Amino acid sequence: MSFAALAGVALERAHVASHAPAEVATPPSDLKLTDQERAILGLAAEGLSNPEIGERLFLSRHTVKEYLGNAMRKLEVSSRAEAVLKAERLGLIEPR
Helix, strand or coil: CCHHHHHHHHHHHHHHHHCCCCCCCCCCCCCCCCHHHHHHHHHHHCCCCHHHHHHHHCCCHHHHHHHHHHHHHHHCCCCHHHHHHHHHHCCCCCCC
């Protein structure tokens, strides 16, 4: 991932974190992320790009994009940084 992309994720993370509650929230009972969606969000939290995540999980970058999009839809967010932060806050993935 490029420096600019990492900087953007860091800025987005700082902005969202400054407007989010500090404690871990309880996920709604109807929010179900698949194991693959959780794994992809976890790797996205580490700053990996879709192709890098695909290499780690033996998936195409297109499949990674689909899983990430599904997770974002379920989490009701519009960016990957928001998805990572919300998943961390809900305890769906380990905080980084």
